[in-house]
Amino acid sequence: DTGVSQDPRHKITKRGQNVTFRCDPISEHNRLYWYRQTLGQGPEFLTYFQNEAQLEKSRLLSDRFSAERPKGSFSTLEIQRTEQGDSAMYLCASSSEVRVHYTFGSGTRLTVV
Amino acid sequence: DAKTTQPPSMDCAEGRAANLPCNHSTISGNEYVYWYRQIHSQGPQYIIHGLKNNETNEMASLIITEDRKSSTLILPHATLRDTAVYYCIVRVSQGAQKLVFGQGTRLTINP
Numbered sequence: 452d453t454g455v456s457q458d459p460r461h462k463i464t465k466r467g468q469n470v471t472f473r474c475d476p477i478s479e480h481n482r483l484y485w486y487r488q489t490l491g492q493g494p495e496f497l498t499y500f501q502n503e504a505q506l507e508k509s510r511l512l513s514d515r516f517s518a519e520r521p522k523g524s525f526s527t528l529e530i531q532r533t534e535q536g537d538s539a540m541y542l543c544a545s546s547s548e549v550r551v552h553y554t555f556g557s558g559t560r561l562t563v564v
Numbered sequence: 565d566a567k568t569t570q571p572p573s574m575d576c577a578e579g580r581a582a583n584l585p586c587n588h589s590t591i592s593g594n595e596y597v598y599w600y601r602q603i604h605s606q607g608p609q610y611i612i613h614g615l616k617n618n619e620t621n622e623m624a625s626l627i628i629t630e631d632r633k634s635s636t637l638i639l640p641h642a643t644l645r646d647t648a649v650y651y652c653i654v655r656v657s658q659g660a661q662k663l664v665f666g667q668g669t670r671l672t673i674n675p
Contacts, residue, residue: 455607484662493651493665494608507662542607544663552598553663555607 453477455556457543463562464533471529472559476545483526484553485518486542487511494542500526533563568652573670582639584669586652589633594656597628598663599637601648608651608665611637642673 456475464470476483481502486494497516499507502523512518515533520526530537540560544553569587576582588597598613612619612626614635619626625638639646651668655661 486665493649493668494663496662496664499662544607552610552613553600553608555609557605557607 455543455545455554457541457556457559459559460557461560461562463564466535466563467532469529469531470533470561471527472541472543472561474526474528474543474556476525476543477547477554478524480545480547480554481523482546483520484544484546485526485528486544488540488542488558489538497528530561533561535563537561538563568654568666570650570652570666570669572667573672575672575674576639576642578644578673578675579641582642582646582671582673584637584639584650584652584671585634586637587634588652588654591632591654592656595654596656597626597632597635598653598655599624599626600651600653600663600665601646602651602668603645603648611650642671644673644675647671647673 458473462470483500485497487497488494496509497512498518500520503520515531518528540558542555542558544555546553596613596615599611600608602608611623612621614626614628628635649668649670651665653663
């Protein structure tokens, strides 16, 4: 169990730029989740994959956000035309039918300037 | 998902037991109580979960009242490394139901 890896750990970008984050789940986990967390708040659900299928998306996931999990392994979260309000910690988690509690990564902290 | 209510903050002395309460009065019969914690700048970490019986693992104990409307997470001998935000979450265990986090309890362990 190597844990959930997220890359990069920190990202500073100018408003209007596109950014992409990567998440590598635990290898035997077929479920993958993205969350966003702003300062002082609990994590908020963004989207969920089972294998390569994106099964649920939050209303928080505006048209500028897109997530993929092309081969049912790693996932990417892209934010287009970033805004200052996108500044947050983006967390990835994975789970399986056997291990239903989530394992979270350490997150990617995005700062939009 | 049933809603949970937790105190926003608590303090505990190092070496003492930390008891974190959670109210979940609208919990359904098939919903489990989960506890996660988040240490500063890290992702949330699973601690323990239970349905109706008390549970214990290497990290903590979970006491669920008989009517299941509330629960208490117990850290038996708190250390400074237990300083974190603790989240109580109610969810159905089977399936891929998302975790819905509230504000949690910010626990500070004092030397």
